[in-house]
Structure formats: structure tokens, C-alpha cells
Amino acid sequence: MEKQVNTSSRPINLDLTRMKFPPMAIISIMHRISGVLLFLLLPFVLYLLHQSLHSQESFVLLQQTLTSFVMKFFVWVLISAVCFHFLAGIRHMLMDCGLGESVKTARLTAYFIMALEVIVMIFVGVWLW
Template identity: 40%
Template sequence: MKKQRPVNLDLTTIDFPASAKASILHRISGVAMFFALIFVVWAWAESLSSPEGFDYVKELLTSFLAKFIAWGTLIALSYHLLGGIRHIFMDMGHFEELESGSNSAKLIFVVWVLVAIALAYWIFV
């Protein structure tokens, strides 16, 4: 018996549908938030430890690198939130068809980019 097996397992050459990309990005954003939470908890603990600790964290968070990290954390949070809302709707029976699922994923990408731009303006300007 001849079994049909995939010939090409190079993931960079496979064109994933929008819904697959949205699902993968949702998982990546969750992992990114987990690691960002380490920094956030440290900053909260340090800022509450003493007035000097608060001043240190305040000074640290005014640098460009810290603002960039904060922006990255917020866009990961916003994407994870948007993707989670999409998944909740899918759990309720909406966007389960191929076309509507793809359209909802594309909509989430567009909204996320707009939110990312708004967050960049809020943080950097």
C-alpha cells in the first residue's frame, strides 16, 4: 500500500489562510504577554518599594527603549484581546464557515493595526 505523505514540510513556503495566521498570532501574543508580565511585575514591585525605587522606575520608563517595550506589550495585549473576542464569537457559532472565518481574521488584523498606530501615537507623542 502506497501512503501519500507530504513532500514539502518547509513551513516558510506554505501559504496559511488568514484564520490560521490569526490563530497562530493569538498564541504568540499570549506568550509575549506572559514574558512582558515579568517586567511589569518587577516595575510595580520596585516602584512600590520606596520613593527612590519609584523615581528609578519613572526614570527608566521615560527612555525610548522602555516606551518601545511598553508599546510592544500593549499591542500584544490588544491583539490577544481582539483575537479572544473573535474566538468567543466562534464558540457561539459565528464565523465558522471558511469565508466568514477568513473575513473575521482579516478584520481583526485591520483593527489591530489601527489600534497599534493609536497606541504608538499615545505613547511616543
């Protein structure tokens, strides 16, 4: 004898592409993603540092390599991720100290971090190219 399952109380799989996340959630998720990205890029950065310090010939070769579009893009992504992670981390630490915990202030600081990061990305792009 089988029991009837009440399907109306089951959780519904939500379509995340149709949901509108608040800016605070977007900043928090992007802060985590930038941290993972920095962690994954760390071996490449250490390799570039090793190449720059190994010898004068490897330093000159690295300088020539850094003029390519791919390497400039890599450096742009790296610097942008570091800056965003730093700015969002400062915001999170201030919130841990009790500053900006209201929804209105949190939303305002989230928009401020987004705007500031766009400006930083533009400046870094202009500086590299």
C-alpha cells in the same frame, strides 16, 4: 534479505516558507504567540509594578527609566500584545459560541482583527512617543 522500501508513500518535508497560510491560521498562530509573549513578559511587568509601589524614590526612578526608547518599545510591545490577544480571544470565543464559523465570515473577521490591531499599534505608538 532486505526488503525494498517504497519511497513514494513517504511523507514529504514541506517548506513552510513557500506555503500561503489563510488569514484564519495566521490569527490563530499569532494569538498563541502573543499569549506566550505575555506569559514571558509577566515577570518583568510584575517587577515594574513592584518598583512603582515600593517607594516614592523608586517610582520617580521608574518614571525616568520609562522615558528611554528601550522601555517605551517594551511598553509598546506589551500593550500591543495585550490588545491583540484580547481581540483575537474575543473572536475565538464568539466562534466557540457558533458565530462566524463559516469560511467567509472567519476570513472577514480575521482581516478585521488584523486591521484593528494595526490601528491600535499606531495609536499606542503615537501615545507613547
